[in-house]
Amino acid sequence: MNNMRLASEPDFTDADFQRVRRIAQEEAGIHFPESKSTLVYSRVSRRVREMGHTSFRSYLDYVQSPAGRGEMENLICALTTNVTNFFREKNHFTHLEEVVIPNIAATVRAGGRGRLWSAACSTGQEPWSMAMSVMSVFPDAANHDVRVLATDINGQVVAQAASGIYTEEETEAIPAGKKSQFMTPCGQGNLRFSGNICRLPAFRVLNLNANWPIRGTFSAIFCRNVVIYFDEETRENLWRRLADRLDPGGFLYVGHSERVVSRSQCGLEQVAPTIYRKVY
Numbered sequence: 001m002n003n004m005r006l007a008s009e010p011d012f013t014d015a016d017f018q019r020v021r022r023i024a025q026e027e028a029g030i031h032f033p034e035s036k037s038t039l040v041y042s043r044v045s046r047r048v049r050e051m052g053h054t055s056f057r058s059y060l061d062y063v064q065s066p067a068g069r070g071e072m073e074n075l076i077c078a079l080t081t082n083v084t085n086f087f088r089e090k091n092h093f094t095h096l097e098e099v100v101i102p103n104i105a106a107t108v109r110a111g112g113r114g115r116l117w118s119a120a121c122s123t124g125q126e127p128w129s130m131a132m133s134v135m136s137v138f139p140d141a142a143n144h145d146v147r148v149l150a151t152d153i154n155g156q157v158v159a160q161a162a163s164g165i166y167t168e169e170e171t172e173a174i175p176a177g178k179k180s181q182f183m184t185p186c187g188q189g190n191l192r193f194s195g196n197i198c199r200l201p202a203f204r205v206l207n208l209n210a211n212w213p214i215r216g217t218f219s220a221i222f223c224r225n226v227v228i229y230f231d232e233e234t235r236e237n238l239w240r241r242l243a244d245r246l247d248p249g250g251f252l253y254v255g256h257s258e259r260v261v262s263r264s265q266c267g268l269e270q271v272a273p274t275i276y277r278k279v280y
């Protein structure tokens with residue numbers, strides 16, 4: 001690794017990279033392959049500078065000291081990839097609208113409850129899309145016991161998600177009819193979710209690889225484009241835990257490049273390339 005950096009660039013050695021790798025694995029289950037040192041440097045160096053350190057080593061010493069415990073969250077935020085979009089992988093939302101939500105509507109009209117979970121929600125485009133799908137099929141949902149739980153390890157993106165505010169450009173993937181139905185302009189060219197739809201999502205910070213203070217089970221869980229950052233053991237554990245949180249007949253949606261492998265199918269049957277149904 002090249003240790004030569006400009007004066008303003010913090011020192012970064014292979015030992016520092018290994019230390020960041022260990023922290024990412026232990027704190028978030030995120031696995032950085034050996035080849036990703038440049039990526040780690042580019043993600044974390046700004047934070048190192050902002051905190052007034054001239055080397056990764058002194059920054060990491062601080063993060064791992066009792067005084068730096070709060071900074072650990074910022075380090076994990078810097079390491080996470082938050083790319084997302086509204087109605088990403090549209091077939092999932094079609095399936096949700098055609099199969100899951102009509103069932104939820106029938107259940108709650110009979111006095112039950114409906115629960116959906118966006119398990120790595122990033123800046124909120126995924127859970128807000130789920131909420132739009134719910135409202136489109138079941139317009140009265142907000143007057144019933146229907147919720148979309150939206151969680152992520154990164155508190156900064158969860159706060160953004162909870163604000164429900166997006167730029168015009170960020171909302172381009174929302175069909176025009178849904179956009180005018182659920183969003184209103186809120187200044188500076190931004191749009192915000194407004195009206196009854198805002199009663200559906202509940203935003204929380206949650207590490208998928210730690211304990212989940214969550215009660216009950218879900219009709220559908222979206223866990224998409226996050227396990228790609230985990231190692232195989234972490235992935236398998238997570239699939240098992242998510243399967244435990246599904247209602248019988250509930251659905252797990254994974255990212256387009258992700259699969260629940262057979263060893264960990266844990267009662268899940270594949271009904272489409274990235275959609276699994278809990279059989280029992």
Ligand SMILES: C[S@@+](CC[C@H](N)C(=O)[O-])C[C@H]1O[C@@H](n2cnc3c(N)ncnc32)[C@H](O)[C@@H]1O
Pocket residue numbers: 028029030080081082083084085088119120121122123126151152153154157206207208209223224225226229255
């Ligand atoms: C690429 S985004 C995916 C967002 C959305 N699910 C989608 O598919 O558009 C990955 C998200 O996973 C979150 N993440 C990474 N590790 C996590 C963990 N251990 N627990 C919870 N969320 C995590 C990141 O903070 C990031 O927001």
